[in-house]
Structures are given as C-alpha cells and as structure tokens.
Amino acid sequence: MPVVSTVLVVEDDPTVARLVEMTLRFGDLEVRVVGTAPEARELLTEPWDAIVLDINLPGTSGLELLRQLREDLGSTTPVVMLSALRHEHEVQRALAFEATAYLTKPFSPDELLEAVRAAV
Amino acid sequence: MWRRYGDTAYALFVLVGFILQAAALALLTWSFIPAASGLFPAATPGRALLGALLLTTTALMGIVGFILAYHVIGARRQARREADVREWTERWTEVVFGAEAPEGPLPPAALEGLLEVRDKLRGSRARAIDQLFERYWRSGVLIRPLRSRRLLKRLDALERLARARLASTFFPVLHETDKADARTRAMAIRASARTLALYPEGPALDEAQGAFAEALDDDRISTGVALEALMLLDDACSGVAIRLFDDPTPRWLRWAAIEAAGRLERVDLTIEIASLVEDLDPEIRAASLRALHGIRTIPDAAQDTVRRALHDDVDFVRVQATRAAELLPFAVVATRLWEMLGDPSWWVRRTAAETMGGHGTAGAAMLGWAARSHPDRYARHMAIQFLFDDQRIDLGTAELLREAV
Numbered sequence: 018m019p020v021v022s023t024v025l026v027v028e029d030d031p032t033v034a035r036l037v038e039m040t041l042r043f044g045d046l047e048v049r050v051v052g053t054a055p056e057a058r059e060l061l062t063e064p065w066d067a068i069v070l071d072i073n074l075p076g077t078s079g080l081e082l083l084r085q086l087r088e089d090l091g092s093t094t095p096v097v098m099l100s101a102l103r104h105e106h107e108v109q110r111a112l113a114f115e116a117t118a119y120l121t122k123p124f125s126p127d128e129l130l131e132a133v134r135a136a137v
Numbered sequence: 138m139w140r141r142y143g144d145t146a147y148a149l150f151v152l153v154g155f156i157l158q159a160a161a162l163a164l165l166t167w168s169f170i171p172a173a174s175g176l177f178p179a180a181t182p183g184r185a186l187l188g189a190l191l192l193t194t195t196a197l198m199g200i201v202g203f204i205l206a207y208h209v210i211g212a213r214r215q216a217r218r219e220a221d222v223r224e225w226t227e228r229w230t231e232v233v234f235g236a237e238a239p240e241g242p243l244p245p246a247a248l249e250g251l252l253e254v255r256d257k258l259r260g261s262r263a264r265a266i267d268q269l270f271e272r273y274w275r276s277g278v279l280i281r282p283l284r285s286r287r288l289l290k291r292l293d294a295l296e297r298l299a300r301a302r303l304a305s306t307f308f309p310v311l312h313e314t315d316k317a318d319a320r321t322r323a324m325a326i327r328a329s330a331r332t333l334a335l336y337p338e339g340p341a342l343d344e345a346q347g348a349f350a351e352a353l354d355d356d357r358i359s360t361g362v363a364l365e366a367l368m369l370l371d372d373a374c375s376g377v378a379i380r381l382f383d384d385p386t387p388r389w390l391r392w393a394a395i396e397a398a399g400r401l402e403r404v405d406l407t408i409e410i411a412s413l414v415e416d417l418d419p420e421i422r423a424a425s426l427r428a429l430h431g432i433r434t435i436p437d438a439a440q441d442t443v444r445r446a447l448h449d450d451v452d453f454v455r456v457q458a459t460r461a462a463e464l465l466p467f468a469v470v471a472t473r474l475w476e477m478l479g480d481p482s483w484w485v486r487r488t489a490a491e492t493m494g495g496h497g498t499a500g501a502a503m504l505g506w507a508a509r510s511h512p513d514r515y516a517r518h519m520a521i522q523f524l525f526d527d528q529r530i531d532l533g534t535a536e537l538l539r540e541a542v
Contacts, residue, residue: 032226032230032253032257035230036230036233036258040234043235104402106433121371121372123256123258123263123335126233126258127261
C-alpha cells in the first residue's frame with residue numbers, strides 16, 4: 018500500500034485555503050488546514066512531509082513562523098510559501114530559511130501541486 | 138448596507154414624514170393667528186396642538202420603525218446572501234476540480250461565488266473558470282451594468298469585472314477610464330490593471346499593455362491612482378512601466394512608473410531605471426536611485442552614474458544616492474561617504490552614517506574613526522549619534538566622545 022504524504026496548510030483566507038486543500042487532495046496528498054499562526058505552531062512539531070505557508074497571516078507572519086520552524090524547532094520539513102505580492106527581499110528571506118518554493122496569489126493549482134510534489 | 142439598498146425607500150419615508158410635519162405646523166400656525174382662526178372655527182389652538190402632536194408622533198414612529206425594521210431585515214438578508222455565496226464558492230471549487238457543473242440559469246449568489254474563486258486562481262484552472270463565465274452569464278452580462286445611470290451600479294460592475302479578470306472584458310473596462318466621473322475612472326483603472334496582471338501571453342498582451350500605458354497618461358488620473366494601478370499589475374508591471382520611462386511621458390507618470398518598479402523589485406528593469414539616474418528632473422533622479430535601492434541591484438555599467446549622483450546639487454537626490462551606495466563596494470564609496478558625513482544637510486549626514494553602518498566591519502570601523510577624528514564637527518556628532526542609536530556604543534562612551542568633540 019503506497020504511503021500517503023501529509024501536508025499542513027497554513028492560510029487565513031478560507032477560499033484560498035479550500036482551493037489549496039482541493040489542489041493537494043487532487044494530487045493524492047493528505048491535508049490538514051489551519052488559519053492562524055498559533056494553531057500552526059501547535060502542529061509544527063508533528064511529522065509533516067511538507068508545509069504550505071501563507072506569508073500574510075494575522076499576527077505572526079508566515080516568515081516568522083518559518084524562522085521559528087527552522088531555528089527554534091530545527092525542522093527541515095519542506096516549506097512552500099504563498100504570498101500576495103512577490104517581493105524579492107521576502108523571497109530572499111524565505112530562501113535564507115530554506116523555503117522550497119515561493120508562489121504568488123492568485124496562484125496556479127498546477128504550479129502549487131508541482132512544487133509540493135517536488136518537495137515531499 | 139443601508140446606502141446600497143435603502144436609499145429610495147428611506148428618502149420616501151422621510152419625505153412623507155416631512156410633509157406631515159409641515160402640514161401640522163402650518164395648521165398650528167394658522168390656528169394661533171386670531172383673525173385667521175375665526176375663519177375655521179373647528180381649528181381651535183388646543184385641537185390644532187393635539188393634532189400636530191399626533192402627526193409628529195406618527196411621523197417619527199413611522200421613520201424609526203422603518204429604520205429598525207430595515208436593519209433587522211437587512212442583516213438577515215445579508216447573512217443569508219453571504220451563506221449562499223459561501224455555498225456557491227464551495228460548489229464552484231469542486232467544479233474546478235472535476236465535479237459536474239450545475240444546470241443554469243443560476244442565482245446571483247452563484248456569480249458572486251464564481252468571482253470569489255476566480256479572484257484567487259491563475260493558470261489553466263482559472264481559464265476553465267473563464268469558460269464557466271461565458272457559459273452561464275457571458276461577458277456581456279458583466280459589462281451591461283457599466284451603461285447604468287446609477288453610479289453605484291457602475292462601480293459594482295467594475296468591481297465584479299476586476300475580480301473576473303476576463304481578457305475579453307479588458308478593453309470595455311479600459312474604455313471606462315475616459316469617463317467624466319473621477320470615481321469611475323479610478324475604479325476602471327484598477328479593474329483594468331487587475332485584468333492585465335493575469336492577461337494571457339501572446340500578441341494581444343502587447344497591445345493591451347500599450348493601451349493601458351496610454352490610458353494612464355491622462356491628467357485627470359492622480360499620481361496615487363496611477364501608482365496603485367501599476368502596483369496591481371504585479372509581475373506584469375515591467376511591460377507597462379518600461380513604456381512610461383521615456384521623456385514624452387509626463388513627469389508625474391514617469392515618477393509613478395519608476396516608483397512602482399522599485400517597490401515591486403523589478404530586477405528586469407534595473408538597466409532602464411539606472412539610465413534615469415542622470416535625468417534633468419531631480420524628482421526622477423531621486424526616484425530612480427530609490428528604486429535601485431529597493432531592487433537591491435545596481436548594474437555594473439551604472440556604478441559610476443550612482444557614484445556621480447553622490448555629488449548631486451539637490452540634497453534629496455544625494456540622500457537617495459547615499460542610500461543606493463550601500464549596494465556599491467565599500468572601497469568605491471568610502472571616501473565620498475566620509476565627506477558626506479559633513480554634508481550641509483542633516484538627512485544626507487544621517488544617511489551617510491547609516492550606509493557606512495550597512496557596510497559591515499569596514500564601515501563600522503570608519504564610523505568609529507569618524508566619531509573621533511573627522512575634521513567636521515557635525516560629522517563627528519552624527520557618527521557618535523548613529524553608533525549610539527545602533528547600539529554599537531553605550532551611553533557612557535557616547536558622552537565621552539561628545540565631550541571630546
């Protein structure tokens with residue numbers, strides 16, 4: 018029986034979250050969706066195969082969450098970043114924290130699935 | 138909510154209440170004129186006063202009752218509408234991923250739901266949504282309200298078209314930028330920008346970008362709206378901005394194009410932006426330098442130009458040049474930064490200190506040296522202040538250095 022990869026999606030916009038969830042499920046991945054950084058922080062310690070992380074979360078930003086994941090928890094879980102605007106310095110910061118990919122919204126489900134599949 | 142749906146009914150209610158009040162007051166006034174009251178024996182002052190009070194109470198209760206009922210009913214309708222849109226958003230999401238499309242005709246909530254989904258997607262699935270728009274509503278249904286006499290209806294239509302991002306509606310929306318009403322123009326520019334941001338690749342894209350650049354070149358459009366529109370183009374900004382860098386474009390629009398390219402960090406435009414660093418207009422020179430700093434790239438061929446800008450006559454240009462100097466090798470700019478610590482402008486001195494501070498150990502060492510032995514007194518003060526602000530020296534050391542100065 019094939020092992021199903023599990024993906025954590027951290028996204029506060031319900032429509033985007035649902036679309037990301039459907040995209041990943043369409044690609045035969047198991048998905049858990051949360052809408053806030055505190056909810057995500059509680060789940061970060063679990064063994065995810067990949068994380069899809071929105072940059073503009075209310076309160077704690079996605080980049081800060083990524084920093085905590087790498088520096089505080091020492092996790093190497095692949096992370097795909099989603100952002101409303103593509104700012105080079107944000108991309109550089111995300112890459113500095115070893116984000117696997119950086120996609121902008123509106124997003125392409127095909128690109129997202131490709132990025133997550135490449136990461137897991 | 139109130140303004141959107143209740144304007145006419147509320148205006149009628151207030152008008153009826155006002156007429157009743159006016160009639161009551163007229164009767165009351167008439168009855169208190171002794172000569173006149175004799176003409177109408179029934180309208181004694183006491184009775185007229187009672188009648189006026191009753192009319193006032195009725196009018197006020199009517200208006201208050203209407204407002205309360207409107208809010209209760211309006212809130213319920215709004216909640217039901219939002220639930221319907223959520224349901225349709227979910228349904229369309231499933232359709233996008235292969236579920237069977239519903240049979241038409243569809244309710245208005247279905248259109249709102251599809252707009253919500255379309256607004257979040259790009260690529261092949263987004264194009265599939267474009268086909269759903271055509272199948273159920275056709276782009277004409279979205280465009281028709283643009284001809285409405287009601288401003289609110291036209292603005293709603295533009296908002297919908299912005300979310301739909303249909304390439305087929307780009308030119309009709311862009312045509313609205315020529316309208317007399319400033320709100321319609323601004324909304325149309327935004328809607329066109331959002332559509333152009335996801336315009337399909339191909340020869341039509343070039344034509345659309347050219348038309349958009351031309352539409353922006355209109356004195357009735359404010360710099361802020363133009364800048365916002367260029368920012369909304371996101372990755373597609375370069376194709377439009379590059380058309381606006383040239384000289385025939387008005388100064389305010391060139392400024393907006395450079396500013397947008399800088400804020401969006403368009404690395405592909407660095408060479409074109411660098412060529413504007415020596416423009417005749419100081420605002421354009423400053424914007425170009427700020428943009429290069431924002432993009433964090435100075436092309437090799439433009440390094441000398443930026444170095445020359447450190448000697449610009451205009452202080453706000455020197456400030457931006459000093460900031461951009463952070464991206465040049467320290468050895469190339471160190472001497473000039475040292476001189477600029479003693480610039481007549483406080484802002485230039487401060488930026489020079491910050492730029493030095495951003496140049497790592499070598500920059501920090503030079504700042505320390507400047508704090509002790511720069512020939513200019515103001516330069517020494519600035520170096521000390523910056524080292525203290527940046528927590529590189531403590532208060533005691535700063536005081537000692539200041540005394541020495």
